[in-house]
Amino acid sequence: MDNAIGERLKKARKHTNLTQIEVYEKIGINNKTLSGYEVGTSEPDYKSLARLCNLYNVTIDWVITGIPLSSVEVPKTKGIELTSEEFLSNDLLYRDKAMTLTEKRKLVEIARLLFD
Known part of the structure; x- marks a missing residue:
């Protein structure tokens, strides 16, 4: 089974800095059920998917x-320093392709040239 939906749900949850337990506390989706969605053993029904998307702001x-239809729909991180390891560990896309670590480091170097 293709688990792209589960992977995106997990990515969105992590970008909102929520644990599976916190999701349960906020919207009532059991952490074991959410885990099943994220690993691909089950898929959410429309109502559950809508609640998760609303919580994750995607x-x-x-x-x-x-x-993504616009930048609003891509999971957002809050205040990550461009030069930090946290920034480098994020998934970054350019023209719908994931950037490599080397490409991300080049991006940081370009930013330094622009802003220093």
């Missing part, structure tokens, strides 16, 4: 297709 379209 669209259902993005979760299902992986294609």
